[in-house]
Amino acid sequence: MTDAMIGLIALPLAGALATLLLPRSATAVAIGTGLATTVAAGLLLSGVATQGALHYEIGGWSAGLGIALRADGLSALLLMMTALVALAASVYASAYFNTASERARFWPLWLLLWTALNALLLSGDLFNLYVTLELLGLSAVALASLSGRRAAVAAALRYLLVGLLGSMMFLAGVSLLYAGYGTLDLAALSHMVAPGPSAWTALALMTTGLLLKTALFPLHFWLPPAHASAPAPVSAVLSALVVKAAFYLVLRLWLDVFATVVTPAAANLLGLLGAGAVLWGSWHALQAERLKLLAAYSTVAQLGYLFLFFPLLLALPSGPARDLAAGGLVMLALTHGFAKAGLFLAIGVIQQRCGHDTIRQLDGTAQRLPATTFAIALAGVALIGLPPSGAFLGKWQLLAGAVETGQWLWLVVTAVGSLLAAAYIFKVLGHAFGHRPYPNQPVTVAREEWPALLLAGMAALVLGLSGAPMWKLLELGI
Amino acid sequence: MLTTQILYALTGCMIVALGLRGALLHASVLQRIVAINVMGAGVFMLLIAVAYRGPGLPPDPVPHALVLTGIVVAVSATALALALVRRLHAEQEDD
Numbered sequence: 083m084t085d086a087m088i089g090l091i092a093l094p095l096a097g098a099l100a101t102l103l104l105p106r107s108a109t110a111v112a113i114g115t116g117l118a119t120t121v122a123a124g125l126l127l128s129g130v131a132t133q134g135a136l137h138y139e140i141g142g143w144s145a146g147l148g149i150a151l152r153a154d155g156l157s158a159l160l161l162m163m164t165a166l167v168a169l170a171a172s173v174y175a176s177a178y179f180n181t182a183s184e185r186a187r188f189w190p191l192w193l194l195l196w197t198a199l200n201a202l203l204l205s206g207d208l209f210n211l212y213v214t215l216e217l218l219g220l221s222a223v224a225l226a227s228l229s230g231r232r233a234a235v236a237a238a239l240r241y242l243l244v245g246l247l248g249s250m251m252f253l254a255g256v257s258l259l260y261a262g263y264g265t266l267d268l269a270a271l272s273h274m275v276a277p278g279p280s281a282w283t284a285l286a287l288m289t290t291g292l293l294l295k296t297a298l299f300p301l302h303f304w305l306p307p308a309h310a311s312a313p314a315p316v317s318a319v320l321s322a323l324v325v326k327a328a329f330y331l332v333l334r335l336w337l338d339v340f341a342t343v344v345t346p347a348a349a350n351l352l353g354l355l356g357a358g359a360v361l362w363g364s365w366h367a368l369q370a371e372r373l374k375l376l377a378a379y380s381t382v383a384q385l386g387y388l389f390l391f392f393p394l395l396l397a398l399p400s401g402p403a404r405d406l407a408a409g410g411l412v413m414l415a416l417t418h419g420f421a422k423a424g425l426f427l428a429i430g431v432i433q434q435r436c437g438h439d440t441i442r443q444l445d446g447t448a449q450r451l452p453a454t455t456f457a458i459a460l461a462g463v464a465l466i467g468l469p470p471s472g473a474f475l476g477k478w479q480l481l482a483g484a485v486e487t488g489q490w491l492w493l494v495v496t497a498v499g500s501l502l503a504a505a506y507i508f509k510v511l512g513h514a515f516g517h518r519p520y521p522n523q524p525v526t527v528a529r530e531e532w533p534a535l536l537l538a539g540m541a542a543l544v545l546g547l548s549g550a551p552m553w554k555l556l557e558l559g560i
Numbered sequence: 561m562l563t564t565q566i567l568y569a570l571t572g573c574m575i576v577a578l579g580l581r582g583a584l585l586h587a588s589v590l591q592r593i594v595a596i597n598v599m600g601a602g603v604f605m606l607l608i609a610v611a612y613r614g615p616g617l618p619p620d621p622v623p624h625a626l627v628l629t630g631i632v633v634a635v636s637a638t639a640l641a642l643a644l645v646r647r648l649h650a651e652q653e654d655d
Contacts, residue, residue: 220636
């Protein structure tokens with residue numbers, strides 16, 4: 083199984099170099115690499131499910147000197163989501179970019195981004211996490227600026243500066259931890275870290291840096307322009323995966339490394355910021371005039387829900403109720419990943435086929451692109467949190483936890499946020515169903531429409547109906 | 561010699577604070593890029609102070625390796641930022 087861990091990093095990295103050297107056959111190489119990486123992610127997931135958490139020291143060098151890789155239920159699930167979303171977006175991208183020069187610039191960066199994501203999810207020590215965060219940030223910024231348009235370059239520059247600031251704060255926290263405990267290994271630190279001024283400062287610095295990168299309200303200002311002006315497959319991966327990587331680190335730090343340091347008051351602050359994100363993001367998504375901006379603001383809101391879980395997880399005693407809440411959190415994160423990627427790809431299809439993404443002028447889209455409109459509706463089901471989507475299960479656990487711990491505010495926020503989500507999704511669908519003649523086939527442009535449809539279907543139908551094995555897998559982590 | 565180490569560490573923290581202030585308050589993009597680099601220098605100084613293990617003892621190599629990697633990352637990120645700034649500037653002149 084350790085082969086799968088190495089493959090998850092080595093395959094996309096080799097693919098990135100190959101696409102750089104062979105620009106003419108880059109698309110074929112990249113799709114092949116994507117398939118192989120997805121197989122590796124599947125192998126790792128089944129390995130973690132049967133053998134429990136996995137650990138590997140590269141070259142036999144122990145942690146401290148060498149690079150340690152580790153995978154548990156949480157990281158294996160996120161790696162699987164990364165693989166499926168990135169593979170679907172790769173198929174879409176192979177049809178999205180028209181010119182050879184565009185493709186030659188896109189594929190190496192794309193596969194580097196995938197490498198960085200996988201390496202981040204597999205890293206077991208803080209310095210590797212810093213390096214992978216930077217690799218992720220650099221490739222994401224380069225991809226976001228790919229169109230070369232002024233708005234995209236300006237948004238990418240702001241994205242880069244915010245990301246660098248976040249990384250520097252993270253690194254400052256890492257050096258404080260190393261000064262205090264003399265190790266960078268996450269597992270070792272989780273036994274050693276004790277409350278005190280140095281641990282609090284490190285936690286504050288690292289969390290603030292990561293919140294900048296995961297765009298939690300009010301640090302979200304850079305996200306809507308950057309995600310809305312990137313090419314469609316890039317937007318999909320930025321919203322679905324890249325912000326989740328920083329969120330995954332916050333989760334690891336708060337529930338694992340700093341478990342003895344975090345206080346209910348600090349968790350409540352994260353919850354309040356999350357509540358602000360849900361309300362602010364949903365409201366702005368409703369006001370948006372362009373589909374891509376709507377999707378980007380919806381990402382701000384959906385990330386907010388994830389932070390509502392922190393005060394619950396801290397208030398619940400460890401036991402079945404807490405495990406259910408933790409599972410709900412992961413389910414919500416996974417569902418949002420699939421749904422948002424599907425939504426962005428569907429918006430990309432509309433943008434290319436209709437020449438715009440203005441919501442007011444969508445009339446007739448349902449008749450022209452029935453499969454894509456269906457994908458938007460499915461993704462909408464998951465974003466609102468209707469059954470049987472995975473988000474329904476996630477929000478159910480959020481509400482159950484809020485009731486159990488008597489934290490009623492989160493219940494109100496979730497209800498208002500879901501209503502606003504319903505409003506912005508139905509606004510889009512309402513415009514899309516105008517009166518125009520229907521085509522003979524629902525799927526009109528297969529290679530572009532199927533990826534969005536499959537991702538949205540995964541979020542709305544598959545995840546919700548296959549929740550039980552996932553919860554079981556997560557018992558190992560968090 | 562413990563005081564020397566603390567002096568270095570405190571100076572590093574002050575440089576971080578100065579850089580952070582500049583990165584947040586400066587309006588010009590170029591100034592903000594420089595400020596983030598200043599902040600990085602502060603973090604590196606902190607790490608070098610951490611590596612000190614006492615008189616006569618060799619310093620801890622791990623923080624030194626971190627600083628080296630950090631410098632490589634900072635240089636690449638700065639290069640990308642400057643390339644984006646130049647691109648924006650060139651387009652402004654075209655308009």
